[in-house]
Amino acid sequence: MRKKIMLMMVAVAVLGFGIAILAQDNDGNDGKSGRKNKGDKEARETAREKARENRDDIKDKIDANKENKRENRTDKRQDNQEKRIQHGINKGYLTPEETKSLQNQQQQIASMESSYKSDGKLTKDEMSSLRDALNVASANIWAEKHDTDGKQMATYRLGKNVYAKDSFTSAMSNQSMTGAEAKALASDFRKMLSLKNSLANDNLSAEQRAQKQNEYNELLNRYFEVR
Numbered sequence: 001m002r003k004k005i006m007l008m009m010v011a012v013a014v015l016g017f018g019i020a021i022l023a024q025d026n027d028g029n030d031g032k033s034g035r036k037n038k039g040d041k042e043a044r045e046t047a048r049e050k051a052r053e054n055r056d057d058i059k060d061k062i063d064a065n066k067e068n069k070r071e072n073r074t075d076k077r078q079d080n081q082e083k084r085i086q087h088g089i090n091k092g093y094l095t096p097e098e099t100k101s102l103q104n105q106q107q108q109i110a111s112m113e114s115s116y117k118s119d120g121k122l123t124k125d126e127m128s129s130l131r132d133a134l135n136v137a138s139a140n141i142w143a144e145k146h147d148t149d150g151k152q153m154a155t156y157r158l159g160k161n162v163y164a165k166d167s168f169t170s171a172m173s174n175q176s177m178t179g180a181e182a183k184a185l186a187s188d189f190r191k192m193l194s195l196k197n198s199l200a201n202d203n204l205s206a207e208q209r210a211q212k213q214n215e216y217n218e219l220l221n222r223y224f225e226v227r
Helices: 002-091 096-119 124-146 166-172 179-201 206-223
Strands: 162-164 224-226
Touching: 002 096, 002 124, 096 124, 124 162, 124 166, 124 179, 162 166, 166 179, 179 206, 206 224
Parallel strands: none
Antiparallel strands: 162 224
């Protein structure tokens, strides 16, 4: 009997010892698991933050690239307009008064751009204002070179004997015109060039050719005269 009791006591002790070890192991695993979960959470948060920073960097680079392209287009147009003015001077198409007026206009555009860039950037609205000013300047240069004040330049893209009417050059030379008005006049001129090219090169039916020819003649007679 005593022997059985002793065996039972030993068994209970062994069982208790095993439970204690198991509990200790579980506590250790829980600690490791908690630390691992915390580490995983921090790693995920770090990854998300890095991804946000990368997206912001990419956006900044894209915005800077767009701004640089806008500035380059503006600078290129200004350079081209200066060359057009110089061409008019060299060929005698511009009078001294016209030259001075056009050059003053270019200086005003340059001052406008410098003012816009004073904060280190060029916004879309500012770019739109510059584009409108350049559209008006482009129309003015064209008008002054093709009017009758100096030696009148033929509209060679339409023909050697095609000259702009005074009413057209007067409208185009108005420095107070809006960008939209300048754009509309330029649009009509581009349409004429497109029609002329189509009539010369496209395989048109008789009906299509007649329609395009009528459109071309209507625009030609509105703005130009053939001498």
